[in-house]
Amino acid sequence: MCPMAEILLDKGYNITGSDNYISDTLQRLIDKGMKVYTEHNDANVNGAELVVYSAAIKEDNVERAEAAKRGLLCIERAVMLGLLCAKYKNTVAVSGTHGKTTTTAMITQILTMAKKDPSAIIGGKLPAINGNSRTGKSDIIVCEACEYVDSFLQITPSIAVITNVEADHLDYFGNLENVINSFNKFAKKATELVVINGEDENSVLAAKNATVPVVTFGESKDNTYYAENISEKNVAFPSFDLMKGGEKLAAIKLAVPGKYNVYNALAAATVADCLGVLPEDIAKALGEFTGVHRRFEVLGRPNGITVADDFAHHPTEITSVLTAAKKMGFKRVIAVFQPHTYSRTAAFLDEFAESLSIADITVLSEILAVREVNTYNIKSEDLAAKLENCICLRTFEEITDCIEKIAEPGDLVLTMGGGNVYVCANMILKRLKEK
Numbered sequence: 001m002c003p004m005a006e007i008l009l010d011k012g013y014n015i016t017g018s019d020n021y022i023s024d025t026l027q028r029l030i031d032k033g034m035k036v037y038t039e040h041n042d043a044n045v046n047g048a049e050l051v052v053y054s055a056a057i058k059e060d061n062v063e064r065a066e067a068a069k070r071g072l073l074c075i076e077r078a079v080m081l082g083l084l085c086a087k088y089k090n091t092v093a094v095s096g097t098h099g100k101t102t103t104t105a106m107i108t109q110i111l112t113m114a115k116k117d118p119s120a121i122i123g124g125k126l127p128a129i130n131g132n133s134r135t136g137k138s139d140i141i142v143c144e145a146c147e148y149v150d151s152f153l154q155i156t157p158s159i160a161v162i163t164n165v166e167a168d169h170l171d172y173f174g175n176l177e178n179v180i181n182s183f184n185k186f187a188k189k190a191t192e193l194v195v196i197n198g199e200d201e202n203s204v205l206a207a208k209n210a211t212v213p214v215v216t217f218g219e220s221k222d223n224t225y226y227a228e229n230i231s232e233k234n235v236a237f238p239s240f241d242l243m244k245g246g247e248k249l250a251a252i253k254l255a256v257p258g259k260y261n262v263y264n265a266l267a268a269a270t271v272a273d274c275l276g277v278l279p280e281d282i283a284k285a286l287g288e289f290t291g292v293h294r295r296f297e298v299l300g301r302p303n304g305i306t307v308a309d310d311f312a313h314h315p316t317e318i319t320s321v322l323t324a325a326k327k328m329g330f331k332r333v334i335a336v337f338q339p340h341t342y343s344r345t346a347a348f349l350d351e352f353a354e355s356l357s358i359a360d361i362t363v364l365s366e367i368l369a370v371r372e373v374n375t376y377n378i379k380s381e382d383l384a385a386k387l388e389n390c391i392c393l394r395t396f397e398e399i400t401d402c403i404e405k406i407a408e409p410g411d412l413v414l415t416m417g418g419g420n421v422y423v424c425a426n427m428i429l430k431r432l433k434e435k
């Protein structure tokens with residue numbers, strides 16, 4: 001919500017808003033002069049012509065109810081995003097099961113450093129712009145396009161990016177076929193170009209029968225853009241040659257770990273090249289990209305123990321992050337994982353066990369329910385039973401106590417999950433600093 005509010009505020013609209021607490025992101029809007037209420041009240045809609053609500057705000061919310069009573073137009077966040085993007089001639093919408101936020105951030109950093117002056121809406125804080133949004137003066141907007149409940153179908157992108165497609169959000173989609181079909185609808189909305197991972201079978205299926213040209217990226221020379229000479233094995237930060245049609249465009253040296261980031265960088269470089277950014281500018285921007293908030297974000301190194309946090313909440317993401325971590329020279333990798341939703345935990349129980357087994361030690365919290373009731377009869381102990389060297393605890397306080405006892409100099413403590421496990425990461429960091 002905040003990135004859209006900030007862009008609209010910068011464009012001269014009178015924006016007010018309400019939330020339960022003042023986050024750093026929200027404080028940025030307050031500092032710009034936006035009126036923010038810290039509780040929901042029917043009086044907060046006074047003077048409004050349009051009310052925009054997030055998916056978390058239900059119909060019986062006091063402000064939505066009051067707006068409806070007054071006959072005010074009320075729309076969901078995804079609809080507002082589509083309306084905002086429609087104001088730009090060039091909308092780059094980045095979708096995919098994994099890598100959306102990082103790829104969106106990479107594209108934003110490349111275009112910004114190349115003086116393309118884009119607007120941007122990112123799902124995490126990008127240090128280069130000191131936030132998760134940017135208001136540019138050009139006709140380009142870069143935005144993250146989420147597939148959950150088909151939100152991304154509200155956007156009509158000029159360039160549609162699909163990083164990869166896997167089974168996820170099965171509480172809504174039901175099965176992989178429905179996920180692919182949804183991405184296919186998204187691809188068909190593109191007006192100029194579809195950019196896909198050419199080595200991901202489901203992405204290829206999603207781009208089938210697209211009405212505009214499809215550009216691919218990957219490792220194979222069969223792709224439009226591809227990576228050669230990837231120095232990823234036992235290397236913390238990979239490098240590669242960016243190729244197109246047998247021609248080397250640039251040598252890329254990343255400052256973020258993992259082979260998965262090679263693919264994110266390829267997607268970003270493909271979009272940037274298609275938008276006319278010089279290869280040397282692409283290489284420079286990617287070389288200076290240090291990541292996004294909650295994407296292998298190193299929080300501190302108290303007493304020789306590295307504490308980091310990552311948004312990984314799907315087995316594929318966990319595998320990618322832990323594989324990268326194991327190549328970074330730590331004595332041990334201690335994974336602190338907060339399972340996210342009962343449905344996802346039940347659907348991928350064996351896959352979660354396989355991915356978490358990469359860590360030397362795994363500490364599990366309770367499953368974060370989010371929007372669900374536990375009709376699956378699933379609990380964290382079911383996952384713990386499939387793992388060796390696994391500790392199952394209920395609260396962040398217990399996990400913090402545990403990490404204080406077992407973590408040693410040279411270890412990496414990596415918290416992972418799509419919920420609020422970052423709170424635990426900060427608790428661990430504080431405790432280790434005091435030790």
